[in-house]
Amino acid sequence: MTLWHIVLIASALCLTLKVAGYYVPASVVESPGIARSANTLTVGLLAALVAVQTLAVGQNLTLDARFPALLLAGTLYALRVPFIVVVIAAGALAAGGRALLGWA
Secondary structure (H helix, E strand, C coil), X not given: CCHHHHHHHHXXXXXXXXXXXXXXXXXXXXXXXXXXXXXXXXXXXHHHHHHHHHHEECCEECCCXXXXXXXXXXXXXXXCCCHHHHHHHHHHHHHHHHHHCCCC
């Protein structure tokens, strides 16, 4: 089995899952438990994506200018600072760390 076979099978499975979603009754989708699970799953997947994009380079873990910027962004966001301020501050910290301190 080649990589193209895997891609085609995965694509067919995704399409099947999407079409199957149209056959689920609205009462099931709108139930509080399902909505809570979907929200929790979304947050977990986004957190995992952020962690991988911040800490991984290829197959290795690395700590560079992105890590302190992520910590700053998390802290500011927890303090309910406006999102645009969080993005600018984290970007400035990462850029400053790379330029001034030589972080990769």
